[in-house]
Amino acid sequence: MNRFRPITNTVVVLANERLNKVSTVNPTILQDLRNLVLQQIKDVKEDPSKVSQAKQVFQGVNTVINLAKTELEYRKYLDTTDPSK
Numbered sequence: 001m002n003r004f005r006p007i008t009n010t011v012v013v014l015a016n017e018r019l020n021k022v023s024t025v026n027p028t029i030l031q032d033l034r035n036l037v038l039q040q041i042k043d044v045k046e047d048p049s050k051v052s053q054a055k056q057v058f059q060g061v062n063t064v065i066n067l068a069k070t071e072l073e074y075r076k077y078l079d080t081t082d083p084s085k
Helices: 009-022 027-046 048-081
Strands: none
Touching: 027 048
């Protein structure tokens, strides 16, 4: 892992700002999802019996991610078909 540079808080903030500009999803929802995933990981580490619950949460998060990917692809498509550009 030494070949990767550490991510700084500035990079994370800039990436989040860029994502927030292209998404119609409320930025606080994205932060809430990040926090939820991190909390689930912590909970499973502390209590392995919570794996089932974490899997269900991760499935929901994956659904949101897939919807966001679809939204981005649709926006790219609209950009290529917009005659005003």
